[in-house]
Amino acid sequence: MTKKMVIKVYITGVSASTQLRKHQQDVLDIIGGMKIEHEMIDVSIDDDARQFMWTNSKQPEKGKPLPPQIFNGEEYCGGWEEFEVAKENEQVYDFLKLDKPAGEKIKFRGEGEEEEEEEKKDEEEEKAPENEAPAAEEEETKEEETKEEEEPTEEEPTEEE
Numbered sequence: 001m002t003k004k005m006v007i008k009v010y011i012t013g014v015s016a017s018t019q020l021r022k023h024q025q026d027v028l029d030i031i032g033g034m035k036i037e038h039e040m041i042d043v044s045i046d047d048d049a050r051q052f053m054w055t056n057s058k059q060p061e062k063g064k065p066l067p068p069q070i071f072n073g074e075e076y077c078g079g080w081e082e083f084e085v086a087k088e089n090e091q092v093y094d095f096l097k098l099d100k101p102a103g104e105k106i107k108f109r110g111e112g113e114e115e116e117e118e119e120k121k122d123e124e125e126e127k128a129p130e131n132e133a134p135a136a137e138e139e140e141t142k143e144e145e146t147k148e149e150e151e152p153t154e155e156e157p158t159e160e161e
Contacts (some may be wrong), residue, residue, distance in 0.1 A: 005073035007031060007038040007096055010053040011093045012067045014044040023080040030087060072097040078161065119151060 009031065011024045031038050043050035056076050057065035070077040077096055078086075086095030093100040 003096075005075075007036055007077075007098075008071040008073070009038055009042055010041050010043050010067050010069040010071070010140060012044040013042045020136065027070065027080060028081055030083075030092065031096075032157075035094065037096065060099045068094070114134075 009024075011028075012020070028038075028040065041053075042082070043048045043053055046093070053067070053069050054064050057069045057079065058076070058111055059065065065079065068083075069079050070083060073096055075097060077083075081094075083095060086092050
């Protein structure tokens with residue numbers, strides 16, 4: 001692949017479009033969550049950056065390219081649509097023109113959490129000695145004993161009688 005560069009995400013801090021803001025945040029969340037070094041460049045306050053983004057991004061059929069636009073250094077990677085496709089295909093590192101860290105499995109927002117919880121549960125059950133009850137069962141037993149102690153028996157008069 002290429003040498004390690006800082007990923008630059010061109011965004012705008014001023015937009016009436018909720019969708020555009022969500023797209024920007026999605027890109028930043030994913031890149032940040034993957035612990036990829038990146039720089040956020042706000043084109044609403046930097047005319048030179050806005051001109052660079054417009055000049056070096058893929059040109060739409062009409063109008064100018066809209067944020068977010070993503071670059072590896074000064075090399076264009078793509079916009080939100082291309083990023084989304086790369087994310088779905090687990091090719092974010094390729095999209096960003098970065099080497100993928102060895103042995104790293106890419107996960108996005110909660111993906112695989114259920115499987116991990118099940119695996120942890122299975123491991124804990126395997127580690128627990130067979131002659132001991134699991135913690136949840138112990139708590140239920142303690143709760144039942146406490147309830148029995150609190151409930152008056154027929155032989156004992158209550159304060160109301």
